[in-house]
Amino acid sequence: MHEETARRGQPLGRRPTMRDVAAVAGVSLKTVSRVVNGEPGVSSTLGRRVRDAIDELDFRPNIGARSLRRAGGRTATVGLLLEDVSNPFSSALQRAVEDVAIPRGVMVFTASLDEDPQRERELTRAFSARRADGLIIAPASTDQSYLESEVRAGTAIVCIDRAARRLEVDSVLTTNVAGATAGVQHLLEHGHRRIAFLGDRADITTAQQRYEGYLAALNQAGIAVDTSIVLSDLTSQALAQAAAAELLGRADPPTAVFAAQNLVTIGVARALRQLKQERSVALVGFDDFPLADLLDPGVTVVAQDPIAIGRLAATVLFDRIGGNDAPPATHVVPTRLIARGSGEIRP
Numbered sequence: 594m595h596e597e598t599a600r601r602g603q604p605l606g607r608r609p610t611m612r613d614v615a616a617v618a619g620v621s622l623k624t625v626s627r628v629v630n631g632e633p634g635v636s637s638t639l640g641r642r643v644r645d646a647i648d649e650l651d652f653r654p655n656i657g658a659r660s661l662r663r664a665g666g667r668t669a670t671v672g673l674l675l676e677d678v679s680n681p682f683s684s685a686l687q688r689a690v691e692d693v694a695i696p697r698g699v700m701v702f703t704a705s706l707d708e709d710p711q712r713e714r715e716l717t718r719a720f721s722a723r724r725a726d727g728l729i730i731a732p733a734s735t736d737q738s739y740l741e742s743e744v745r746a747g748t749a750i751v752c753i754d755r756a757a758r759r760l761e762v763d764s765v766l767t768t769n770v771a772g773a774t775a776g777v778q779h780l781l782e783h784g785h786r787r788i789a790f791l792g793d794r795a796d797i798t799t800a801q802q803r804y805e806g807y808l809a810a811l812n813q814a815g816i817a818v819d820t821s822i823v824l825s826d827l828t829s830q831a832l833a834q835a836a837a838a839e840l841l842g843r844a845d846p847p848t849a850v851f852a853a854q855n856l857v858t859i860g861v862a863r864a865l866r867q868l869k870q871e872r873s874v875a876l877v878g879f880d881d882f883p884l885a886d887l888l889d890p891g892v893t894v895v896a897q898d899p900i901a902i903g904r905l906a907a908t909v910l911f912d913r914i915g916g917n918d919a920p921p922a923t924h925v926v927p928t929r930l931i932a933r934g935s936g937e938i939r940p
Contacts, residue, residue: 609650617646651742671727672720673703689903710734727910749913753906755798765906765924767897772928773806776877776895780849789822789847793854803853833860848940855880875938893936
């Protein structure tokens, strides 16, 4: 009966089981078990059918939850899903969240999303299966509505760095547009009119907002945008370095560069030194990075405050876990311009 009900896609009236998933996917119970537990031996086709059935039924396996549970049904764990924990910005966020969680006796389990929407869904499912009390997520996908069932089930969720889409939860953000505008205005104030924009993936919300700030600053100065010196989708230091070197080697190169992400900034800084132009081409980067102040010249940046962002996100999360049922809110931590020398070079 249950299998037929599941096949028809009708509500089961109870929490779905692996047998229901197997019925919808048309596979054996053992195959479902292997997919759920991340075991080898399942073809990509069958694995996809099982994962689609899991999504359709909103199946949430209870992995080890009984041993983790304590009074009140809490597990004393939270999940932290960031873009890339090796990035200095993400690392600082992680430490800030831990500084709030550990004194409360709560463990933080962290994973990198690598800007992969499918990885986001898989990892949130994995943390939910282990009954994490809450999740802090830097969204990689453009739709977080799949987490609605987790919110209804009582899982506290806070989005960090980027707001959730199609899901009403708390967010902790920074002033991307205003910060980028201030960075480009700084270059304009030092006499630059041909300012290049080098950015991360163009489909990322934060990258779009920083480009919006770049456009706003040029518009306010009455300068037309030259799209030939706007380069995006620079997803690594190496790509940014190569792009900057090509740009600066043109017949009509920019006199200044606004780099919209910290790894992009590092790549541009390396290109400038490789070409021995670090004292003739101005540079302002978005996001600070270690040792930026020790370079010669030091790198001028529009700095976010990852410590404040992480602590605020964790505080909001634990407030929700503690029972706060007020409407979700957006919290904003402002950026600040730090002048160190590279942004003050004049044409």
